[in-house]
Amino acid sequence: MKADPAGVLTGVHFLDGDHACCEGALAAGARFAAGYPITPSTEVVERFAARVPKVGGTFIQMEDELASSIAIQGAVWGGAKAFTVTSGPGFSLMMEHIGYAIMTETPCVFVDVQRGGPSTGLPTQPAQSDMMQARWGSHGDYEIIALCPNSPQECFDLAITAFNLSEKYRVPVMFMMDECVGHMTEKVIIPSADDIEVEPRHKTHKAPGTYKPYECNGDGSLVPEMAHAGEGYKFHVTGLTHDERGYPSMTVATQQKLVGRLQDKIRKAADDLVLVEEDSTADADVVVVSYGITSRVAQRGIDAARAKGLKVGKLRLKIVWPFPDQLIKRLAKRAKAFVVPELNLGQISREVERAAAGVKTVCVPHAGGGVHRPEDILKAIQEALR
Amino acid sequence: MSEVDYDCAESTNPVEPFLRSDRMPHIWCPGCGIGTTVNCFTRALIDSKADLDKLVVVSGIGCTGRVAGYLEMDSFHTTHGRAIPFATGLKLANPNLTVVVYAGDGDLSAIGGNHLIHAARRNIDLKVICVNNLIYGMTGGQTAPTTPAESTTSTNPYGTFEPGFNLPHLVDAAGAVYVARWTTFHVRQVARSMQEAFKKKGFSFIEIISPCPTLYQRRNKMGDGLDAMKYYKQASKVRNGAPTGEVGLTKTGEIAVGKFVDRDRPDYRSLMVHQFHESLGDEYVEMGECACS
Numbered sequence: 269m270k271a272d273p274a275g276v277l278t279g280v281h282f283l284d285g286d287h288a289c290c291e292g293a294l295a296a297g298a299r300f301a302a303g304y305p306i307t308p309s310t311e312v313v314e315r316f317a318a319r320v321p322k323v324g325g326t327f328i329q330m331e332d333e334l335a336s337s338i339a340i341q342g343a344v345w346g347g348a349k350a351f352t353v354t355s356g357p358g359f360s361l362m363m364e365h366i367g368y369a370i371m372t373e374t375p376c377v378f379v380d381v382q383r384g385g386p387s388t389g390l391p392t393q394p395a396q397s398d399m400m401q402a403r404w405g406s407h408g409d410y411e412i413i414a415l416c417p418n419s420p421q422e423c424f425d426l427a428i429t430a431f432n433l434s435e436k437y438r439v440p441v442m443f444m445m446d447e448c449v450g451h452m453t454e455k456v457i458i459p460s461a462d463d464i465e466v467e468p469r470h471k472t473h474k475a476p477g478t479y480k481p482y483e484c485n486g487d488g489s490l491v492p493e494m495a496h497a498g499e500g501y502k503f504h505v506t507g508l509t510h511d512e513r514g515y516p517s518m519t520v521a522t523q524q525k526l527v528g529r530l531q532d533k534i535r536k537a538a539d540d541l542v543l544v545e546e547d548s549t550a551d552a553d554v555v556v557v558s559y560g561i562t563s564r565v566a567q568r569g570i571d572a573a574r575a576k577g578l579k580v581g582k583l584r585l586k587i588v589w590p591f592p593d594q595l596i597k598r599l600a601k602r603a604k605a606f607v608v609p610e611l612n613l614g615q616i617s618r619e620v621e622r623a624a625a626g627v628k629t630v631c632v633p634h635a636g637g638g639v640h641r642p643e644d645i646l647k648a649i650q651e652a653l654r
Numbered sequence: 655m656s657e658v659d660y661d662c663a664e665s666t667n668p669v670e671p672f673l674r675s676d677r678m679p680h681i682w683c684p685g686c687g688i689g690t691t692v693n694c695f696t697r698a699l700i701d702s703k704a705d706l707d708k709l710v711v712v713s714g715i716g717c718t719g720r721v722a723g724y725l726e727m728d729s730f731h732t733t734h735g736r737a738i739p740f741a742t743g744l745k746l747a748n749p750n751l752t753v754v755v756y757a758g759d760g761d762l763s764a765i766g767g768n769h770l771i772h773a774a775r776r777n778i779d780l781k782v783i784c785v786n787n788l789i790y791g792m793t794g795g796q797t798a799p800t801t802p803a804e805s806t807t808s809t810n811p812y813g814t815f816e817p818g819f820n821l822p823h824l825v826d827a828a829g830a831v832y833v834a835r836w837t838t839f840h841v842r843q844v845a846r847s848m849q850e851a852f853k854k855k856g857f858s859f860i861e862i863i864s865p866c867p868t869l870y871q872r873r874n875k876m877g878d879g880l881d882a883m884k885y886y887k888q889a890s891k892v893r894n895g896a897p898t899g900e901v902g903l904t905k906t907g908e909i910a911v912g913k914f915v916d917r918d919r920p921d922y923r924s925l926m927v928h929q930f931h932e933s934l935g936d937e938y939v940e941m942g943e944c945a946c947s
Contacts, residue, residue, distance in 0.1 A: 300743065342742060346743065502707075
């Protein structure tokens with residue numbers, strides 16, 4: 269369906285990534301946010317707090333990130349599209365409720381504007397060191413979706429994608445920004461509402477009494493349809509292992525069926541969940557794999573290497589989770605090496621190395637607090653070819 | 655409107671329409687008081703002719719956390735301690751719902767203590783039913799913030815020495831508009847307080863002292879469920895309007911019961927709507943039917 273024009277600030281703007289992310293959320297139909305102040309993410313909810321009373325929604329500043337990350341889920345079951353926004357320390361506190369959203373299949377978006385860690389780390393400086401936490405941070409087995417914008421424009425565009433994917437697959441979607449992208453101000457073009465596709469909530473049309481909240485439709489979809497509280501369905505939702513009725517069931521069979529389906533609904537959609545920017549990879553000897561702010565620094569290194577006559581391809585991941593294994597495998601048939609710069613000490617590079625299965629993979633680590641020097645990326649490209 | 659036929663409910667088992675019979679038997683121990691509170695709750699629903707389609711029960715984790723799963727209404731079994739913030743988001747997104755938080759003392763006042771005081775401070779329109787059995791039951795009888803001093807628990811095998819929380823005092827101080835305490839001996843009073851809370855707009859808190867024969871009383875040589883009823887009957891003193899600072903519990907002493915607080919002040923949403931009307935005038939758009947529904 270098309271976006272609700274009330275939330276779409278059509279026009280050409282000069283926005284930082286945090287503000288653009290807020291506009292993307294509004295355009296996607298988010299009408300509820302709960303948050304707790306934390307640098308460098310707070311501007312997202314500050315803008316939302318100013319904007320949303322004029323478009324028919326609510327922001328509440330909660331007492332902590334635990335509260336924020338579950339209040340949004342209450343709002344979702346009350347009928348809203350909802351999100352929360354945080355940075356590393358708050359993201360750590362939200363892990364339990366990412367698991368709750370996975371288990372209860374509550375569509376919502378978690379924005380993490382990454383900063384240096386561990387612990388309080390570097391509150392005002394960038395990192396990309398929560399990427400594995402986004403994938404694995406909550407306990408138990410699950411699949412997740414995570415996106416990484418590299419500009420304010422993408423903070424807008426991909427925020428809409430994040431909400432859309434959360435509705436389509438009924439999963440919490442991680443929107444993994446970083447301090448640089450969050451605080452970088454650039455031109456952001458917001459189209460008219462008619463040009464924005466928004467995934468509606470997939471509501472059941474069954475009558476109360478015949479509806480089972482966790483039963484798949486039989487059309488092959490692994491994503492059950494939702495009902496909202498107050499509609500007469502009298503459904504039960506629990507974080508316990510549950511059957512199709514939503515009732516707790518502590519059996520091996522129920523666990524296998526449920527957790528298996530929660531994995532499969534993402535794994536089997538892996539082809540639908542590849543979103544990348546690919547440039548000159550077809551005949552590349554080296555492919556530089558990057559995401560977020562690092563992709564913009566990497567571009568300088570790639571340009572410098574090409575100026576020296578090296579065949580360098582570029583692969584930028586906009587969706588990082590699920591990881592595009594098949595794409596890396598395809599590139600690995602031709603490329604001699606992968607170079608993976610990232611603002612951590614080696615997280616996504618391990619995924620590339622795994623998927624590349626034997627093709628040389630060079631991590632260009634950086635502990636955060638700044639960005640790479642382009643010459644370090646150039647050097648890594650040159651060394652990868654030796 | 656709800657499909658429950660209240661007249662019919664009177665002539666058969668009055669509790670039946672409110673329970674998920676296909677989930678029986680429940681997990682609670684013999685002598686446990688949680689089922690008694692559920693009985694009182696259904697009585698309050700009958701007497702207040704509540705619209706069950708618009709009534710939502712939100713629970714946390716623990717023995718009392720299981721209440722939501724047994725009630726035939728929209729019900730959410732959330733994470734440990736977080737029933738209140740979940741309910742906060744639910745109520746704000748759909749103000750037409752009556753949102754009941756049904757949880758235990760450990761869930762509400764230990765891991766969820768921060769949410770409890772902030773929801774009371776904000777005066778979120780929630781009906782909080784706190785079943786206080788003075789112990790962590792589900793996990794095997796560990797000390798709770800409500801466990802009276804000089805009790806024996808699995809984590810204080812040589813006796814507890816921390817002072818326990820006086821929950822009515824806590825939520826009164828934080829701003830709750832309705833605060834009552836009863837025991838599971840006081841079934842009519844519990845049901846009446848629940849009815850009053852349904853009518854009250856704002857943060858209402860009903861503490862129900864409830865026996866845990868299996869994990870609290872046995873370790874403390876306090877008998878079984880029946881002995882608890884005898885103790886509640888003998889030790890309870892109705893002290894309506896008592897200053898909540900004076901209603902703290904001890905292991906074997908007086909149990910002050912009654913309605914301690916019943917006052918009016920605007921709830922969170924009323925204040926929010928008023929503020930936005932004042933500041934934004936015609937620009938303000940109240941949260942309506944959500945775009946995604």
